[in-house]
Amino acid sequence: MNWLKKKFLTGLVILLPTVVTVYVFYRLFRSVDSLLKPLADKYPVLDIPGLGFVGVVLIILITGVFAGNLIGRTVIGWFEGLIEKIPMISRIYIAIKQISEVFFKPERTVFKEAILVEYPRPGIFVIGFVTSYYNFKDSDGNERRFVNVFLPTTPNPTSGLFLMVPEEEVTPMNCTMEDALKMVISGGAVLPMVKSIGDISTKGKRGS
Numbered sequence: 001m002n003w004l005k006k007k008f009l010t011g012l013v014i015l016l017p018t019v020v021t022v023y024v025f026y027r028l029f030r031s032v033d034s035l036l037k038p039l040a041d042k043y044p045v046l047d048i049p050g051l052g053f054v055g056v057v058l059i060i061l062i063t064g065v066f067a068g069n070l071i072g073r074t075v076i077g078w079f080e081g082l083i084e085k086i087p088m089i090s091r092i093y094i095a096i097k098q099i100s101e102v103f104f105k106p107e108r109t110v111f112k113e114a115i116l117v118e119y120p121r122p123g124i125f126v127i128g129f130v131t132s133y134y135n136f137k138d139s140d141g142n143e144r145r146f147v148n149v150f151l152p153t154t155p156n157p158t159s160g161l162f163l164m165v166p167e168e169e170v171t172p173m174n175c176t177m178e179d180a181l182k183m184v185i186s187g188g189a190v191l192p193m194v195k196s197i198g199d200i201s202t203k204g205k206r207g208s
Contacts, residue, residue: 035055116170127180133167
């Protein structure tokens with residue numbers, strides 16, 4: 001029974017993401033098919049298999065084109081502002097939006113690199129994401145360079161802390177941001193494909 005239970009759970013973990021994804025797209029295609037059915041009945045030439053799939057692709061493409069101009073950005077900004085005022089729904093929307101931006105956005109303007117920093121005390125490392133760099137001169141005239149880091153929480157990576165870490169105290173993870181984000185969301189259960197972090201105490205740090 002233990003063997004059966006273990007194998008059943010393993011199969012469930014493997015199949016569930018695929019089944020849910022297929023089901024969501026299937027329902028989306030069926031919905032678009034039902035919307036296009038009157039048009040297909042009026043124009044039989046459009047009554048072809050896969051019309052719902054073509055419709056979904058066109059909707060996504062048109063949305064991308066619409067969001068690329070000033071009017072589209074204004075409308076989308078107004079819509080997002082309206083959604084963010086709705087309790088509960090706003091948190092779900094923001095979480096899905098930020099995660100999808102990390103995975104699908106061509107230009108990585110939000111997060112530039114996945115890193116490790118010592119927090120909340122030396123010897124304990126957490127995953128952070130580089131957002132920008134900050135240079136300034138202290139009172140003695142010495143120029144210092146800091147890494148601006150977003151430190152996400154688990155399992156909701158949309159909230160977290162903002163840290164300014166000296167560049168020499170930052171350790172690159174040498175993995176993709178997608179893998180690092182998966183590790184944060186899963187609480188360390190999903191490990192990234194790290195090539196080589198090196199000795200995180202000294203060797204892996206910038207400037208060493």
